[in-house]
Structure formats: structure tokens, C-alpha cells
Amino acid sequence: MHQQNAGLRLRPVKNFDCITALRALGEENRLRILHLLLEQERSVTELAQALELTTYNVSKHLRVLKDATLVDCEKRGQQRLYSIAADLQQHLRRNKNTLDLGCCLFRFDELDRSLNQPSS
Numbered sequence: 001m002h003q004q005n006a007g008l009r010l011r012p013v014k015n016f017d018c019i020t021a022l023r024a025l026g027e028e029n030r031l032r033i034l035h036l037l038l039e040q041e042r043s044v045t046e047l048a049q050a051l052e053l054t055t056y057n058v059s060k061h062l063r064v065l066k067d068a069t070l071v072d073c074e075k076r077g078q079q080r081l082y083s084i085a086a087d088l089q090q091h092l093r094r095n096k097n098t099l100d101l102g103c104c105l106f107r108f109d110e111l112d113r114s115l116n117q118p119s120s
Contacts, residue, residue, distance in 0.1 A: 018101045024068035025106055030061045035111050037071060041083035
């Protein structure tokens with residue numbers, strides 16, 4: 001997933017701290033959360049149910065993703081809805097679903113494939 005692609009011309013994201021983003025992206029449940037948020041915005045409860053995790057654990061993962069500026073949170077009434085951060089959404093649209101951190105590439109289009117592979 002973190003590989004250079006010679007045929008792809010990308011511009012690195014300026015607002016991302018590479019180390020913080022890599023820490024956030026380096027955990028499978030956070031990748032699973034991002035995968036769901038790429039489809040649509042969701043609440044903590046919806047994410048917890050879909051991933052079969054506790055709302056407490058999902059909230060902890062979302063905090064890490066938010067600190068890494070990968071997700072946004074919007075309060076609607078009593079509910080908080082999470083989505084892929086607006087800057088990241090724009091970057092992914094411009095760069096063919098690839099996040100260029102400057103130090104490495106993270107391919108969101110390969111995320112589905114990697115999450116479905118059994119761990120070794």
C-alpha cells in the first residue's frame with residue numbers, strides 16, 4: 001500500500017504531518033473506519049455496529065484520525081457525524097485516490113483489497 005508509482009504525478013499534501021498521519025494509518029481498525037467513511041459520513045454508533053467494536057474504541061480511533069487531520073466531525077443535534085476531512089477528500093479526488101505524504105504514497109483505492117486479505 002505504501003509504494004511509489006512511477007507513472008503517477010502527484011503533489012504532496014501540505015497540511016499533513018507525515019509521522020502523525022502514518023501512525024493513524026498504521027492501525028487496521030482506523031483503516032476500516034476510513035474505508036467506511038469513504039462511502040459516506042457516519043456516527044460513532046454506526047461505525048461501531050458496522051465494525052463490531054465498542055463505541056468507546058471507535059471514539060478513540062476517531063480521535064487519532066481527527067488529530068491527524070484525516071477526518072472531520074460535524075455536530076447535528078445530539079449526534080456527531082464523521083467524514084473524511086475536506087482537504088483530504090479534495091486531495092484524493094485530484095490524485096486518483098492516492099495520499100502523497102511526501103515520504104510515501106498511501107493508496108486508498110487499494111484499501112478495500114488489503115482489508116480483505118487474511119493476516120499472516
